[in-house]
Amino acid sequence: MESDTQQTSSDQSNCAGGCGGPSGCAGTTARPTRPATWPRGAPPNSHVMAKPTGAVCNLDCKYCFFLSKEALYPGSPFRMADDVLELYVRQVIEAQRGPHVTIAWQGGEPTLMGLDFFERAVELVEKYGRPKMSVEHTIQTNGVRLDEKWCTFFRDHGFLVGLSIDGPRRMHDAYRVDKGGRGTFDKVLRAANLLGEYQVDFNILCTVHAENADHPQKVYRFFRDELGADFIQFIPIVERVTEESRQGANQGWAAGSDARPLYTQRGRLVTERSVEPEQWGRFLISVFDEWVRNDVGQVFLPQFEAALASWMRLPQSMCIFAETCGNAVALEHNGDLYSCDHYVEPDYLLGNIGETHLLEMLATEKQRGFGRAKKETLPQYCLDCEVRFACHGECPRNRFVDTPDGEPGLNYLCQGYKAFFRHIDKPMQILGGLLRRGRDPAEVMDILTKEEQTSRGTRRRQSKRRRRRRRKY
Ligand code: SF4
Numbered sequence: 001m002e003s004d005t006q007q008t009s010s011d012q013s014n015c016a017g018g019c020g021g022p023s024g025c026a027g028t029t030a031r032p033t034r035p036a037t038w039p040r041g042a043p044p045n046s047h048v049m050a051k052p053t054g055a056v057c058n059l060d061c062k063y064c065f066f067l068s069k070e071a072l073y074p075g076s077p078f079r080m081a082d083d084v085l086e087l088y089v090r091q092v093i094e095a096q097r098g099p100h101v102t103i104a105w106q107g108g109e110p111t112l113m114g115l116d117f118f119e120r121a122v123e124l125v126e127k128y129g130r131p132k133m134s135v136e137h138t139i140q141t142n143g144v145r146l147d148e149k150w151c152t153f154f155r156d157h158g159f160l161v162g163l164s165i166d167g168p169r170r171m172h173d174a175y176r177v178d179k180g181g182r183g184t185f186d187k188v189l190r191a192a193n194l195l196g197e198y199q200v201d202f203n204i205l206c207t208v209h210a211e212n213a214d215h216p217q218k219v220y221r222f223f224r225d226e227l228g229a230d231f232i233q234f235i236p237i238v239e240r241v242t243e244e245s246r247q248g249a250n251q252g253w254a255a256g257s258d259a260r261p262l263y264t265q266r267g268r269l270v271t272e273r274s275v276e277p278e279q280w281g282r283f284l285i286s287v288f289d290e291w292v293r294n295d296v297g298q299v300f301l302p303q304f305e306a307a308l309a310s311w312m313r314l315p316q317s318m319c320i321f322a323e324t325c326g327n328a329v330a331l332e333h334n335g336d337l338y339s340c341d342h343y344v345e346p347d348y349l350l351g352n353i354g355e356t357h358l359l360e361m362l363a364t365e366k367q368r369g370f371g372r373a374k375k376e377t378l379p380q381y382c383l384d385c386e387v388r389f390a391c392h393g394e395c396p397r398n399r400f401v402d403t404p405d406g407e408p409g410l411n412y413l414c415q416g417y418k419a420f421f422r423h424i425d426k427p428m429q430i431l432g433g434l435l436r437r438g439r440d441p442a443e444v445m446d447i448l449t450k451e452e453q454t455s456r457g458t459r460r461r462q463s464k465r466r467r468r469r470r471r472k473y
């Protein structure tokens with residue numbers, strides 16, 4: 001598998017028209033040009049998650065259903081060719097009305113493209129960037145290939161690196177394995193240390209699954225105390241399957257797995273690796289309680305930031321908690337554009353950036369409808385929910401169970417989210433109040449500690465009174 005990704009440039013030329021993907025390949029870089037006027041319905045700013053190696057990765061993480069997407073491009077070399085790279089950089093810059101653009105790389109494993117590819121990307125950003133435009137380069141990696149050269153490059157060009165790690169050794173190695181089935185903890189830890197040493201800005205991305213979901217404190221403290229991480233994102237593993245696909249899926253999504261199905265958003269069951277709804281809620285609550293008492297202003301967790309934005313009625317930065325979505329699309333190695341990173345499947349193909357400009361595809365009724373459906377398909381149970389303002393039914397990809405009264409379309413993780421959002425109501429109100437008054441949100445830690453001391457004192461006094469009363473009678 002890994003050798004498939006070490007293709008020469010002559011292999012890349014096969015990609016132009018011959019990759020066998022759903023819509024062929026991107027052509028020259030001069031076309032398509034940016035539409036003369038901003039297409040009606042196109043968002044002012046958008047986000048593209050580019051996958052230069054498609055689904056190809058040097059690891060075989062058992063829960064990574066994206067590995068199965070190789071099946072969408074039979075015979076492809078899975079290497080983004082230079083003309084597609086140039087189209088991507090040019091169009092994503094042209095698709096921003098504001099002065100900021102993010103050039104985002106994800107996988108598969110993007111570092112398999114080699115450093116040259118990213119040097120070229122940086123060069124193209126300089127070529128097409130508008131004066132005074134701020135550019136953020138981001139890359140999500142499993143870390144295994146990172147070395148001094150990569151870290152120097154990331155530091156010099158201000159890349160924000162997302163490092164995938166699932167907690168201490170046992171929890172990480174349970175599913176994050178290499179092609180030989182061996183755990184990858186040591187290599188990832190080395191990468192984390194190297195990134196720190198080279199002062200590269202990096203975030204932790206931790207998936208929450210059957211093996212680590214019952215250990216929120218161990219996982220969180222490991223990142224905070226042992227890796228010194230100050231930005232941690234937790235993502236629930238929910239691998240959706242049907243009765244027929246479950247057995248094959250439980251074996252993992254790697255090419256060697258028997259009966260590997262193509263992962264699509266279908267089915268009402270989940271694999272045995274998936275996190276349970278209540279477990280997810282308990283995990284979030286436990287991490288939140290630790291964070292809100294000790295780490296506010298020091299450690300950033302997107303879920304908590306997103307919740308605070310909802311409590312303060314500010315615009316939502318996480319699509320899963322927004323009312324609608326549809327402004328974050330996924331770009332395959334050959335220029336095919338899909339509605340979302342989680343919907344890289346034939347029904348959600350919007351076109352190819354070699355044939356249609358990104359802006360035009362973002363403006364299509366197909367894509368706008370995709371984004372609106374997040375709001376329009378909510379079951380009544382969600383419409384009546386007291387925490388809908390913060391949850392908004394989370395991501396549609398997880399809405400595959402029935403509500404208590406039998407309506408379809410409820411989020412599988414509902415119970416967990418409901419418990420979490422109810423639990424954080426009071427601290428969020430305090431945090432919101434502090435921010436509105438221009439105070440330091442970190443004051444919440446002292447406020448909660450004092451309140452807890454007072455209520456502990458009150459409880460002690462009450463129990464003493466009860467004991468005295470019992471003795472009397
Ligand atoms: S489908 Fe889910 S992940 Fe994709 S854009 Fe919508 S909310 Fe975000």
Ligand code: SF4
Pocket residue numbers: 381382383385386387388391392393394410411413414415417418
């Ligand atoms: S907590 Fe449950 S009921 Fe409430 S909005 Fe979220 S998914 Fe819907």
